[in-house]
Amino acid sequence: MTDVLRAHAEQQHADELTALAKSDDRPRPPHWKLSPWAVATYVLGGEAPDGTPITPKYLGSRRLVEVAIATLATDRALLLLGVPGTAKTWLSEHLAAAISGDSTQLVQGTSGTAEESIRYGWNYARLLAEGPSPKAMVASPVLRAMETGGIARIEELTRIPSDVQDALITILSEKTLPIPELDSEVQARPGFNVIATANDRDRGVNDLSAALKRRFNVVVLPLPGDTESEVAIVRLRVRQLGESLRLPAAAEDVDEIRRVVTVFRELRDGVTGDGRTKIKSPSGSLSTAEAISVVTNGIALATHFGDGVVRADDVAAGLHGAVVKDPVQDRIVWQEYLETVVRERKPWSDLYRACRELV
The missing domain is CATH 3.40.50.300 (P-loop containing nucleotide triphosphate hydrolases)
Structure with missing residues (x-):
């Protein structure tokens, strides 16, 4: 063939x-x-x-x-x-x-x-x-x-x-x-x-x-029932796509995948993972397929314009594009999520800074 x-x-x-x-x-x-x-x-x-x-x-x-x-x-x-x-x-x-x-x-x-x-x-x-x-x-x-x-x-x-x-x-x-x-x-x-x-x-x-x-x-066919199931799906498909696109497997970062999946699930569900904070949902579906695309694009950026390690800067643009489908309403939803959720998570400070630069 x-x-x-x-x-x-x-x-x-x-x-x-x-x-x-x-x-x-x-x-x-x-x-x-x-x-x-x-x-x-x-x-x-x-x-x-x-x-x-x-x-x-x-x-x-x-x-x-x-x-x-x-x-x-x-x-x-x-x-x-x-x-x-x-x-x-x-x-x-x-x-x-x-x-x-x-x-x-x-x-x-x-x-x-x-x-x-x-x-x-x-x-x-x-x-x-x-x-x-x-x-x-x-x-x-x-x-x-x-x-x-x-x-x-x-x-x-x-x-x-x-x-x-x-x-x-x-x-x-x-x-x-x-x-x-x-x-x-x-x-x-x-x-x-x-x-x-x-x-x-x-x-x-x-x-x-x-x-x-x-x-x-x-x-x-339902959406994945929990975060770990969705992370496993994204990892599998990212690995397969990486092979066909000749992207190095070492660029896959499970921690960054988990952050992307968490953002998608919380915006999709309208509530944070711990159930404490209600948030608005954007107009898009924020599907698992879109999460795969965000991570794959991040790997491509890290591979061709970085050191091969996927970081917050590499996924921020993909997250922004996936969430903000409506430039008016979705932009407000995304800004509120960044300020009320992402900003309060200290380990996510790098993601907050990277995303704020694009808003």
Whole structure:
């Protein structure tokens, strides 16, 4: 494989998937590369029967992951729902990679997503020259997954216009895609299913119809339950990103990560960690994904413009940019937090000075 910035999950973790498949003697649903048990081991981490270590891809509730995997082994599609930054896309990619060995059958949902992205389109040059024919048809990722018995992924389902969403109803209920132009249809092979993701802050943008909702089992991915869990997630992802970006692992500073996570959690919850001081929350989500970005940017600054050790100056700008989305209201919230919370913590005096210089 050529050198790429970010390999697909099935490429990046090919050794782990191979080790699990080689010794996986548990029942597998049709066309699945691994048994549901092995898929859970791949996602949550552990050890293959031959001793190969399996790195965790998702740090969270094991039961939620098991429910998601079990759903995909039935005739119900899976909808991963949660606030921004709860690893919905990340989990969907790794589930698809472990189940079908291909995470690339992807539809990116936007307000401009057309029905052809879910059903099929046409090569118009060939259509005009030859008329409607299978060779003139351009299959969507969903159609390709139906033909191969694989997993199709639909990102940001609620961003897609409602009339386009409804193209999924027949596919999910009948497991068939009619092609009236050819007087034919495509019937899904065993193993086909759909993983969709949706941001629960987008409710009301393009709500799912009742008919479409019934075709999905919903798994809500929560924010990390405590500080240490979130620190562990940030450390894992920062290390992985650092490897792909060629940033030295030594630049990772767990104390600075814990400070960033603490700031995010307190502003998100509207109260300090000890429960003594109530604070205002900014307009942004302050997700775990944003914390990862702040720390990674800090490592890049320390690596290229410092001595490789992440300090308060390196994360201050990232914190400011993550918190202050609204230059008026969020700026007030951030200033109040700095003065009432950060300033009073003596070990955080360096962070207070670095952040005050940017306000």
